[in-house]
Amino acid sequence: MALGLSRIERPDYSPLGRTDLTVARDRNLRLYTHAAPVMEMLYEQIVNTDSMVVLTDATGTILHSIGDDDFLSRAAKVALSPGANWSEAAKGTNAVGTALVDEVPTLVHADEHYMHANHFLTCSAAPILDPRGNILGVLDVSGDQRSYHQHTMALVKMSARMIENHWLTDDYRNVMRLHFHSRVEFIGTLMEGILAVAPDGKIVGANRGALEQLGLSGAALRMHSVNSLLGLTVGALADRFRSPLAVPTPAQTPDGRQFHVHARFNWSVWSQGSDMGEAPSRTSSQPIEEATIRTPSTPGSTAGASTSASHDAPRPSGGGLKQLQTGDAQVDTVVGKIRRVLNRDIPVLVLGETGTGKELLARAIHQDSERARQPFIAVNCASIPDTLIEAELFGYEEGAFTGARRKGSVGKIVQANGGTLFLDEIGDMPLPLQAHLLRVLQERQVTPLGSNKSVSVDVAIICATHRNLREMIEAKTFREDLYYRLNGLAVRLPSLRERTDLMALVQRILERQCPERRLSLSSEVVRLFQSYHWPGNVRQLFNVLRTAAVMAAHESVITRDHLSDDFIEDALRAAASAQASPAPAPTLSALSDMAPSVALPPSVYAPAPASALPTWPPLGGERANASPTRPTGPAPSEPPRSLQDMEIDAIRRAVEAAGGNISEASKRLGISRNTIYRKLRWQNPLGD
Numbered sequence: 033m034a035l036g037l038s039r040i041e042r043p044d045y046s047p048l049g050r051t052d053l054t055v056a057r058d059r060n061l062r063l064y065t066h067a068a069p070v071m072e073m074l075y076e077q078i079v080n081t082d083s084m085v086v087l088t089d090a091t092g093t094i095l096h097s098i099g100d101d102d103f104l105s106r107a108a109k110v111a112l113s114p115g116a117n118w119s120e121a122a123k124g125t126n127a128v129g130t131a132l133v134d135e136v137p138t139l140v141h142a143d144e145h146y147m148h149a150n151h152f153l154t155c156s157a158a159p160i161l162d163p164r165g166n167i168l169g170v171l172d173v174s175g176d177q178r179s180y181h182q183h184t185m186a187l188v189k190m191s192a193r194m195i196e197n198h199w200l201t202d203d204y205r206n207v208m209r210l211h212f213h214s215r216v217e218f219i220g221t222l223m224e225g226i227l228a229v230a231p232d233g234k235i236v237g238a239n240r241g242a243l244e245q246l247g248l249s250g251a252a253l254r255m256h257s258v259n260s261l262l263g264l265t266v267g268a269l270a271d272r273f274r275s276p277l278a279v280p281t282p283a284q285t286p287d288g289r290q291f292h293v294h295a296r297f298n299w300s301v302w303s304q305g306s307d308m309g310e311a312p313s314r315t316s317s318q319p320i321e322e323a324t325i326r327t328p329s330t331p332g333s334t335a336g337a338s339t340s341a342s343h344d345a346p347r348p349s350g351g352g353l354k355q356l357q358t359g360d361a362q363v364d365t366v367v368g369k370i371r372r373v374l375n376r377d378i379p380v381l382v383l384g385e386t387g388t389g390k391e392l393l394a395r396a397i398h399q400d401s402e403r404a405r406q407p408f409i410a411v412n413c414a415s416i417p418d419t420l421i422e423a424e425l426f427g428y429e430e431g432a433f434t435g436a437r438r439k440g441s442v443g444k445i446v447q448a449n450g451g452t453l454f455l456d457e458i459g460d461m462p463l464p465l466q467a468h469l470l471r472v473l474q475e476r477q478v479t480p481l482g483s484n485k486s487v488s489v490d491v492a493i494i495c496a497t498h499r500n501l502r503e504m505i506e507a508k509t510f511r512e513d514l515y516y517r518l519n520g521l522a523v524r525l526p527s528l529r530e531r532t533d534l535m536a537l538v539q540r541i542l543e544r545q546c547p548e549r550r551l552s553l554s555s556e557v558v559r560l561f562q563s564y565h566w567p568g569n570v571r572q573l574f575n576v577l578r579t580a581a582v583m584a585a586h587e588s589v590i591t592r593d594h595l596s597d598d599f600i601e602d603a604l605r606a607a608a609s610a611q612a613s614p615a616p617a618p619t620l621s622a623l624s625d626m627a628p629s630v631a632l633p634p635s636v637y638a639p640a641p642a643s644a645l646p647t648w649p650p651l652g653g654e655r656a657n658a659s660p661t662r663p664t665g666p667a668p669s670e671p672p673r674s675l676q677d678m679e680i681d682a683i684r685r686a687v688e689a690a691g692g693n694i695s696e697a698s699k700r701l702g703i704s705r706n707t708i709y710r711k712l713r714w715q716n717p718l719g720d
């Protein structure tokens with residue numbers, strides 16, 4: 033089975049030990065602080081209904097629960113108690129685990145649970161997201177399935193929203209918040225949208241109500257300023273809403289939606305800290321005091337050749353992304369896309385063959401960003417042994433290891449705090465570490481190995497790989513959830529043979545290498561270069577030119593004599609075979625179908641077209657006496673079944689075959705996860 037789970041066994045009740053649970057609770061103290069009063073209120077609504085209220089962290093581990101005594105003891109028997117993990121990996125389909133994966137409110141009722149032991153439950157869960165869309169945890173009401181009530185889900189959703197709104201207000205207490213709704217009387221209620229606005233007018237955070245009313249994703253919203261979105265300026269809002277008596281002002285979005293807007297801000301903080309053009313001092317969702325932590329690199333670090341850092345580098349004036357533009361349209365497109373997400377806290381995934389300049393691009397992004405004066409830390413996941421990479425990334429406490437490394441070390445993630453972390457060859461990161469990294473990205477906190485104290489971090493993430501991550505996901509060697517977390521914007525750097533600016537690139541490299549003399553190429557070398565396939569991409573070109581420039585010490589033209597013999601041989605062979613065979617199509621990298629250049633968040637992925645459906649298992653094949661591979665319809669003696677029934681049967685069987693793993697089943701069927709849930713619930717006797 034895909035997740036190694038058995039449907040019929042009792043769930044493995046192996047909760048976290050006391051210490052681990054304490055650590056998990058400490059780490060999520062802020063979540064608990066916001067959630068606890070809301071959980072009490074929620075419980076008051078469901079008391080005496082054989083139910084309980086559950087709070088989990090972003091990994092699905094139960095942090096806290098309150099409920100009816102009788103039900104709590106029954107729930108404990110299926111590990112529905114603090115310390116137990118309810119991720120899909122641990123329990124198969126269940127409301128908490130599925131809400132975590134889908135990041136939407138989820139009801140899982142009775143036998144919709146993957147494990148038989150959980151069939152007595154009905155569970156309504158809603159994810160709790162921070163204002164940047166990072167998942168913080170899940171709020172859930174679980175009860176005896178016989179006590180199901182359709183209002184429970186609505187209550188859970190509203191409660192999760194309440195926690196999110198508290199979190200947002202707390203996060204952005206020192207910036208301006210816009211509370212808005214299309215109906216003025218809804219301002220101040222749970223239905224209102226809230227936007228956090230930086231002093232320069234950029235939108236830096238939003239609650240769920242805002243996304244819903246504006247019909248925009250968090251990422252799309254962060255591309256806007258309050259002016260471009262609502263036609264209002266921060267200055268005018270500040271002037272108007274300084275008075276506590278100010279009434280909401282009307283505003284309209286570019287697509288014609290009309291709202292009433294009320295701005296709230298702390299005038300004394302605002303007037304001191306803002307000159308209306310300044311970027312926010314705090315761009316993350318952390319409290320102010322946490323966001324200012326800067327931890328220097330320690331001597332115990334094992335940086336070596338695989339990691340590099342540039343601390344407090346002066347912000348270069350003409351460098352950055354512009355220097356990469358030498359006339360190739362594909363590179364221009366990549367740079368254009370990146371410019372649009374710059375400083376928007378959107379993780380960038382750079383795809384491309386080795387030597388195409390992925391790290392150079394990452395450095396350029398950092399240099400052009402507001403983080404340019406903070407560290408740029410590059411970690412090559414492929415060149416660090418698996419056994420060291422965890423310590424390298426997350427750091428370790430003094431005494432966590434014996435021997436030379438006993439001194440303790442600040443991990444690379446903490447070193448990058450405030451700046452940019454570049455994870456090169458992310459596809460080479462071992463699976464267990466992928467889970468650890470995902471946790472850090474979700475919680476924005478790092479706990480060094482051997483320590484029980486976590487450090488808050490604020491890093492921009494850029495990853496790169498030459499591997500096909502989609503294939504790795506299929507092969508289960510790369511986590512899908514991490515892929516989506518890292519892939520805010522995926523861009524592919526073209527291989528050198530696809531680029532149309534070879535000669536401009538040559539010129540740029542020669543100018544950089546020998547600024548004191550003007551070097552050019554002989555026409556023979558130009559021809560050789562143009563017919564060559566450059567398997568090592570720009571890195572190879574760079575090396576060939578560096579050698580040639582040295583060889584041509586006192587000359588101004590690089591000729592064939594200045595090139596190394598093996599390169600000439602290789603290039604001539606390539607030129608000869610190109611002449612012998614009909615002109616080959618430019619060898620597009622195998623990566624070309626790896627990812628769209630702009631990655632859409634999972635929620636925007638369209639279901640596969642109907643033509644992708646033939647992987648469906650044969651319809652009707654699940655009946656006891658039918659061969660599972662026989663593509664037959666129902667036996668003639670049976671009453672004809674509706675298409676709808678057959679479709680649902682097929683979905684059920686695919687889910688079964690995928691071991692309860694809905695993601696896997698959706699891939700096999702070529703339909704979205706949501707469609708699976710919708711279709712299966714269609715049959716739900718409770719009609720949800």
Ligand SMILES: Nc1ncnc2c1ncn2[C@@H]1O[C@H](COP(=O)(O)OP(=O)(O)OP(=O)(O)O)[C@@H](O)[C@H]1O
Binds near residue numbers: 384391456498570571
């Ligand atoms: N646009 C460019 N202009 C000048 N030099 C470049 C350019 N792109 C790449 N290079 C040079 O090519 C070499 C390889 O670049 P880089 O390390 O960024 O590639 P990469 O794709 O990250 O490689 P790998 O996949 O092996 O990690 C570096 O020496 C870099 O300076």
